[in-house]
């Protein structure tokens with residue numbers, strides 16, 4: 001789910017103008033936005049050796065160290081996967 005997320009990207013549509021904090025960038029109402037899940041999962045800013053299979057990344061201690069939004073196999077927000085809690 002980390003190395004090969006089945007949904008490698010998420011899509012959203014901006015419903016009102018949104019200025020990204022700390023930048024001059026405003027995403028205008030109506031703009032399509034792609035959230036690059038595969039790239040986030042392989043970003044060295046969040047994961048050392050991102051291509052390595054390392055279940056320890058997901059220990060409670062290691063999870064606390066990084067943004068909740070650095071792991072998005074089931075999406076996030078109001079449209080998050082409703083199947084994610086099935087076990």
Ligand code: HEM
Nearest residue numbers: 006007010073074075076077078079080081082083084086
């Ligand atoms: C490994 C298994 C699965 C993965 C990786 C997965 C992944 C995802 C992802 C990425 C989304 C989009 C979330 C977003 O846009 O934020 C999604 C939506 C959804 N998933 Fe899954 N899913 C899985 C299994 C399941 C199962 C087993 C069910 C049903 C029993 C299910 C039902 C749904 C539904 C209904 C949505 C749409 C939710 C909405 O739009 O409100 N998924 N899933």
